[in-house]
Amino acid sequence: MFTHSLFLVAALASVSAVPFHGPSPTANVLTAPVGGPPRISLANKDKGDITKAEWAAVKSVELHGCVPDAHITALTLCIKDCGSKDASLSTTSGMLTKEMLSMIANLPAGTPFTVKVAVRDGKNKAWEVPDATYVWRG
Numbered sequence: 001m002f003t004h005s006l007f008l009v010a011a012l013a014s015v016s017a018v019p020f021h022g023p024s025p026t027a028n029v030l031t032a033p034v035g036g037p038p039r040i041s042l043a044n045k046d047k048g049d050i051t052k053a054e055w056a057a058v059k060s061v062e063l064h065g066c067v068p069d070a071h072i073t074a075l076t077l078c079i080k081d082c083g084s085k086d087a088s089l090s091t092t093s094g095m096l097t098k099e100m101l102s103m104i105a106n107l108p109a110g111t112p113f114t115v116k117v118a119v120r121d122g123k124n125k126a127w128e129v130p131d132a133t134y135v136w137r138g
Contacts, residue, residue, distance in 0.1 A: 077096075
C-alpha cells in the first residue's frame with residue numbers, strides 16, 4: 001500500500017512539474033511576429049519610433065522571417081521634404097551609406113521616413129516585402 005502511494009505521489013508530481021513554454025520575461029521581444037515571409041527590421045523594430053541612440057547603433061537594414069537565405073538587393077530611404085516632394089537615397093545592399101545615416105540624423109524630430117527594399121532568396125526568387133515606416137525622434 002505504501003509503495004502504491006509513493007507511485008501516485010510521484011505521478012502527480014511529474015504532471016504538475018510540466019514546464020510552461022510561454023515567452024521568457026527576459027526574452028528580447030520583437031514588435032514583429034516570428035516566422036513568415038521576409039520583412040524589414042531596423043533597430044530590431046518593424047515600425048515605430050527611432051531614437052538618436054538607436055540610429056547610432058544601426059549599420060544595416062535587417063530581414064526577419066522564415067526565409068534563411070533572403071537578402072536585400074536594393075534599399076531606399078524616403079522622406080518628404082517641406083514641399084511634400086519625395087527625397088530619397090538608394091543602395092544595392094542592406095548596408096546604410098554615410099549619406100543615408102546623415103540624412104535621417106539631420107531630420108527634425110517627429111519626421112516620418114520609409115524604408116523600401118527589394119529582396120531575393122538563394123534561388124533568385126523575388127520576395128514582396130512591405131515598406132516599413134518609422135518616426136525620427138532624434
